[in-house]
Amino acid sequence: MKAIYLLGRFLVGGFFLYNGFNHFQQRKELAQYAAAKGVEQPDAAVLGSGALMAASGLSLMLGIKPALGALGAVTFLAAVSPQMHDFWNVNDVGQRQNEMIHFSKNMALAAAVLAFIGAEMERD
DSSP states (O other): OOOHHHHHHHHHHHHHHHHHHHHHHHHHHHHHHHTTTOSSSHHOOOOHHHHHHHHHHHHHHTTTTTTHHHHHHHHHHHHHHHHHGGGGGGOOOHHHHHHHHHHHHHHHHHHHHHHHHHHHHHHH
């Protein structure tokens, strides 16, 4: 059972680490997208969210304060999902579906990292 937990933590952590680095690599494009979504100081938001995701991902993958890493990941998801993937405000059917998919994926990831927090709290 422990091996499955570690594998899950590693895979979810890898997702956040990869996407955190992607924020740095695609900084300009992501800042433009964030600006189009009404984010204030989009460049700083992209850098900050990239750093939060990368740190959260490393924490989960390496097992260094994984509950704190999971908290960082769920904080990121809860903060950005309603603004960046606001499918309820999109008129174009295709774009609405795309935003709904991303919003739903983020909520599923939030549930997974909350489960990691619960598992870590039970271990203590």
